[in-house]
Amino acid sequence: MSPHPDDESIATGELIQQVRQSGGQVRILLLTNGDNNPWPQRWMERRLRIGADERRRWGERRRGEVAQALARLGVEPDAFEALGWPDMGITDRLCSQLAPSLAALTKALDAIQPNLLALPALGDHHPDHGAAHVLTRLAVASWEGAAPQMLAYLVHGREGEVTGRVKLDSSVGLHANKMAALGCHLSQMALSGKRMRRLADRPERYRLVKTDDREASPSVLPWQPPSALHPWLHLLMADGSGVHSWPWAKAPLARDGQGRYVLHARADGARGPAFAKLHMNLPSPWIFDRWGWCEL
Ligand SMILES: [Zn+2]
Structure with a gap:
């Protein structure tokens, strides 16, 4: 492909x-x-x-x-x-x-x-x-x-x-x-x-690519974006049930004991692969992703 x-x-x-x-x-x-x-x-x-x-x-x-x-x-x-x-x-x-x-x-x-x-x-x-x-x-x-x-x-x-x-x-x-x-x-x-x-x-x-079929659970995100950027950030999540998008401030995020962001977005019992993308909604001549995707 x-x-x-x-x-x-x-x-x-x-x-x-x-x-x-x-x-x-x-x-x-x-x-x-x-x-x-x-x-x-x-x-x-x-x-x-x-x-x-x-x-x-x-x-x-x-x-x-x-x-x-x-x-x-x-x-x-x-x-x-x-x-x-x-x-x-x-x-x-x-x-x-x-x-x-x-x-x-x-x-x-x-x-x-x-x-x-x-x-x-x-x-x-x-x-x-x-x-x-x-x-x-x-x-x-x-x-x-x-x-x-x-x-x-x-x-x-x-x-x-x-x-x-x-x-x-x-x-x-x-x-x-x-x-x-x-x-x-x-x-x-x-x-x-x-x-x-x-x-x-x-x-x-x-x-x-590993494809173990496990039940969805809250996932730690790999990113720690600086707070000055938060107003322009968006989070995207895609799984078999569809695609969801939130401005950073409205995303279902919590912090864990180490200060990392944890995404609580998938339905209970959901299975199959799921992915999240962090991106910025500002026009830019730079086409490449700064943060890109992670697998949840
Ligand atoms: Zn290419």
């Missing part, structure tokens, strides 16, 4: 080749076409104004780049499906269209029947990646099929924060081919080739 064109190569380029070489099948679910990408588009197309038509065209171009990258990794062109969700809009989609989003994902799970699912890490700093993790986990929890083993990968963020204990054995050949697949994403390599190569050059490491 790839939130944007290029994540499949950066995060799983070697995993994909290993699955293919060992006789497995690979399917790619692409959530967005990566069409909200104005600066590379301005640069490559030498135009300032990017309207809806230009965005759509750019998304088609990037989808074509995924197909080329996958061919390089040994995956057939019909093995990827694009959902066309809004680029930089997966968190909004999670909040406003949870049921249809989960339906789209469970439909894909029905069609693919995966026994291994690679998904973005919850702690990835890109908001689309964290929200994609939450939606995927909720979809898998509600799916009636056999739950796949899940490996979470990090693209944006410090490696030590969220990468896990599963490290893929690699080879010079696999790595070189992965970097060649990355090179198919010409629209991204033009302005950010160095950064893209640095991200893809890291060994592929994954965190095995």
